[in-house]
Amino acid sequence: MTVSPRRHRVLVIEDEDNIALALDYLMSREGYEPDRIANGGEALGRIRATHPDLVLLDVMLPEVSGYQICADVRRDPGLADVRILMMTARGSAMERQKGLELGADGFISKPFELTELRREVRRLLDLPR
Template sequence: MPDQLSHRTILVIEDEDSIALAIEFILQRQGYRHERLSHGRDALSRIRELRPDLVLLDIMLPDMSGYEIIEAMRADPGLSTVRVLMMTARGSVVERRKGFELGADGFIAKPFELAELRSEMARLLDAA
């Protein structure tokens, strides 16, 4: 299975090291190419350069919110089709609704089960 996935690239935008390390462990074991940003300020330029198949986007970042990032992505014709899985520690209905209204393809509340994350990533990548 990893050989089939090695052509897929995932960009992780997450400021919490412990969560990012767990995600990177999954991505490495699954055979995905991946990269991480711990802040949002360079997110749009890096997404343009990297052209990831999926962005795992934390909502609460230190310098700008994941909401701001996805809103800018969906307004940019070159980035509007990049799949985005939003992640947040505050998984309320309001948070989910806002994420989907701004164009998120999926939403996952932290802490999440690793199997749940794998399943959501697979669903979004299969839909691409």
């Protein structure tokens, strides 16, 4: 009897429903176990409760920004192995630098190509934990 490997858990934190649904569908199709929320205020609690392997984190969210969520996750030693891929429509170099300085593992500008997103997700999930 072979044991199948555990599927990577991916939490999508995105308030734009059409983007969130597309990401949820893509993560399922890629063989990951997706979960999603639309509100920044719920993010840290959900991350702590589910301890996902990867968080796809929008920068602009209701209640709490993606930047604040990223900083909060990085301050929590129990979440050190959670990977964060930040996503924003404001894809300037300054936005990218800010996200990476706060501890994001990657940064992608919206709209993104699906191949680019797949590559980044795989890269981050393949990093040693």
